[in-house]
Amino acid sequence: MDRETLSQALEYADLTSYQADAYLTLLEMGVSPAIEVGRESAVPVSQVYDVLRSLESKGYVETIEREKLYVRPCDPEAAMADLETRGELLHDAAEAVRERYRTPERMDARVGVTKRVETAVENAQDLIDDAGTVVEVAGSFEQLQSLSPALREARNRGVVVRASVYIDQGEEPPAEFDPNGLLSELRVCTIPGPFLVVIDRDRTCFAPNTRSDEDYGVLVYDRILPFVFHWYFLTCLWNLYPTVYLDDDEQFTYVTIEEFIRDLLPLWERGFELGITAEGIDLAEGSETTVEGTVADISFHGDERNPSRLALSDLGSHKNLTLGTGDETVVVGGWGAVFEDVEMRTISLESIDIGETPFTH
Numbered sequence: 001m002d003r004e005t006l007s008q009a010l011e012y013a014d015l016t017s018y019q020a021d022a023y024l025t026l027l028e029m030g031v032s033p034a035i036e037v038g039r040e041s042a043v044p045v046s047q048v049y050d051v052l053r054s055l056e057s058k059g060y061v062e063t064i065e066r067e068k069l070y071v072r073p074c075d076p077e078a079a080m081a082d083l084e085t086r087g088e089l090l091h092d093a094a095e096a097v098r099e100r101y102r103t104p105e106r107m108d109a110r111v112g113v114t115k116r117v118e119t120a121v122e123n124a125q126d127l128i129d130d131a132g133t134v135v136e137v138a139g140s141f142e143q144l145q146s147l148s149p150a151l152r153e154a155r156n157r158g159v160v161v162r163a164s165v166y167i168d169q170g171e172e173p174p175a176e177f178d179p180n181g182l183l184s185e186l187r188v189c190t191i192p193g194p195f196l197v198v199i200d201r202d203r204t205c206f207a208p209n210t211r212s213d214e215d216y217g218v219l220v221y222d223r224i225l226p227f228v229f230h231w232y233f234l235t236c237l238w239n240l241y242p243t244v245y246l247d248d249d250e251q252f253t254y255v256t257i258e259e260f261i262r263d264l265l266p267l268w269e270r271g272f273e274l275g276i277t278a279e280g281i282d283l284a285e286g287s288e289t290t291v292e293g294t295v296a297d298i299s300f301h302g303d304e305r306n307p308s309r310l311a312l313s314d315l316g317s318h319k320n321l322t323l324g325t326g327d328e329t330v331v332v333g334g335w336g337a338v339f340e341d342v343e344m345r346t347i348s349l350e351s352i353d354i355g356e357t358p359f360t361h
Helices: 003-012 017-029 034-040 045-057 076-081 087-102 117-128 141-156 225-238 257-269
Strands: 061-065 069-073 111-114 134-139 160-166 185-189 195-199 203-207 217-221 243-246 272-282 287-300 319-324 329-333 342-354
Touching: 003 017, 003 087, 017 034, 017 045, 017 069, 034 045, 034 069, 045 061, 045 069, 076 087, 111 117, 117 134, 117 141, 117 195, 117 203, 117 217, 134 141, 134 225, 141 160, 160 225, 195 225, 203 225, 217 225, 257 272, 257 287, 257 319, 257 342, 272 319, 272 329, 287 329, 287 342
Parallel strands: 134 160, 160 185, 329 342
Antiparallel strands: 061 069, 111 217, 134 195, 185 243, 195 203, 203 217, 272 287, 272 342, 287 319, 319 329
C-alpha cells in the first residue's frame, strides 16, 4: 500500500490529514524531536506540537520530555484494532502500518536498521530459515528460546548451530530450555553482550541487549561485514568460554579453518596423518565441491612452527591447508579465500593415523 492510500485510510479512522501525515512520518523516523517531525512532514511547525499531543491522546504516539520534546510511535497493536473493523481497506491499512513498524529501514541494499531489539530477533528467525551451513548466535536464554523453532529446523537440515548464552554467575538455565536437537554446541558467557546472529557467510543480525540509550537493530546482507561480526563472535563470545553442551563429542566438524589449524597443527607436526573432508566452493568454477584427502601442508602468515598451542589471533592473517587427494594436491582456504583452489565451508576430521614420520613424545 502506498503512502497516499495509507494516509487516506488513517483519515477514515478519524485522523486528520495532518495527524496521518505526522504519524506516517514518525514511523519512518523512529524516536525524534517533535520539531523534526514538523520539518519532515507537511504539518506546519507552528501546529506540530498540538498535532502530536492529539495523536498521543489517541494512543498512536508517546511524547518524552528531555531537553526538548521527543516523540516516538507506540506499538501499533492497540491503535490498529479499530481499523480492522472498518472493512477490507482499513484492514489492509492496519497491516501496512504494522509492516512499516517492523520492517528495517534500508540504508542501502545491504544494510537495514530496525527500531527495536525485538524486531532484530524476529528477522533473525526468518534468516535462519535459509541457513545452509552454519549459524553462530549469542544472546539471552529468552532470545535463544524464541529462536528455537528456526534453530531446530536448521539442525534437522544438518546446519551447524553454535550458541553462546549470557548468564550470571550461579544462574541456572530455565527448566524449559533443552539444547538437544536445537544446538550443536553451547557455551556460557559471563559478561553481558549484544544479541548477535551470523548466518552462513552473508547475513548478520545485531542488536544491543544492555548499555544502550536507544533500542535498535542492524541487519546485514553482505559478504564483507558479516566477517567482522564473525570474528567478534569467535574471539570475544566463543573462544574464551567453556562448552556446557555438545551434541556429538565424537564428531569433529570445523566451520572455521582457524580453529582446525589451532587444534590439529601440533598433531600434524608430530607426524600424524590427518584424513579430512572439506566442503566448500570451487573458486575457479564458482560451484559447490567436496574434497577428501590427507593434510600435506599447513601454512599461515608468521609461520614459526611454535610447538605451543596457537591462539586464534596468530591465525588472523593468510592461512591455508594443502590436501593430497592421491592424484593431485588441492589448496583449501578459509572465509574470503582468493588464491586457493577451494573456499571451505566445513572441514570434517575423518581419521588420525601415525604417518611415515616416527611419533615422538
